[in-house]
Amino acid sequence: MAPRKTAAASTDAKPNVSAEELKTFYREMLLIRRFEEKAGQLYGMGLIGGFCHLYIGQEAVVVGLEAAAEEGDKRVTSYRDHGHMLACGMDPKGVMAELTGREGGYSKGKGGSMHMFSKEKHFYGGHGIVAAQVPIGAGLALSDKYKGNDRVTFTYFGDGAANQGQVAETYNMAQLWDLPCIFVIENNQYAMGTSVKRSTKSPDFWERGAAYGIAGEAVDGMDVLAVKAAGEKAVAHCRAGKGPYILEVMTYRYRGHSMSDPAKYRTREEVQEMREKRDSIEHVRQLLLTGGHASEDDLKKIDKDIKDIVNEAAEFSKESPEPAIDELWTDIYADVAPQDA
Secondary structure, three states, X not given: OOOOOOHHHOHXXXXXXXXXXXXXXHHHHHHHHXXXXXXXXXXXXXOOOOXXXXXXXXXXXHHXXXXXXOOOOEEEOOOOXXXXXXXXXXXXXXXXXXXXXOOOOOOOOOOOOOOOOEOOOOEOOOOOOOOOHHHHHHHHHHHHHHHOOOOOEEEEEEOOHHHOHHHHXXXXXXXXXXXXXXXXXXXXXXXXXXXXXXXXXXXXXXXXXXXXXXXXXXXXOOOHHHHHHHHHHHHHHHHXXXXXXXXXXXXXXXXXXXXXXXXXXXXXXXXXXXXXXXXXXXXXXXXXXXXOOOOHHHXXXXXXXXXXXXXXXXXXXXXXXXOOHHHHHOOOOOOOOOOOO
């Protein structure tokens, strides 16, 4: 089930990029892929508990959109969030330590896979409730509009979340108040175990914005250059004060919904075809090789460097201590001094 072709996903929309940019995209997508592979291994070893949703296959989405972002822009997403953390510059060691529930994690080991954040990197989660992050994203954008700071918020959610009622409510408010919010629908073809064609009557999620006057488009999410071009268009729309924008990014996840999902709702042949013909990392790899921008040895070195970073993160996560018992009580209540009458 390859992502459907749209005018927005055509090669004409791709920007001209330098060899260094291509290498950066390759490196960042490969970091996400190798990190998630290692997370899957640690989960199998019992070092990661609870839920763990891997981003393998969807790397071009967040890497392409982060290439269109500027310092101070915000992002909020769902439980499939490790790739977003890495793409916005969060430390792989802190992310992996959080996955293993250790003190060195971004939420001090108390948030796990689905609930970590970074104020420094303007990453506001990681949310376990389907579509709960969508109104939060609008709230972040409302704050920026109130401050007049020219920032935008990338609000990520999936095709399954797109059918939730709070998404429609948020669309209405975002357009009513001209919020600088980019709604990114990561359409990976399956809402948990249900295909889009079985769960959704309307063929295009982004077109639902028309009911509220919200502009948008679909883009090939397996092509990082096409995603970057669409992201730049959406960002320019928001920064110009034209209100929100919807990007439906057609992508595909190679693994199950979570680590406990046997993924029997699709064939192995379907997944293999996507891997062989549409893989986003392999696409950039071929651009680098055929364009003479990198050799096989250059790419092998990048792969080795990435594996070293991921292995270091895994070792850090194992060595970091578990949170102290009294951490159960922190970040729950705030000590507030009584106000004078």
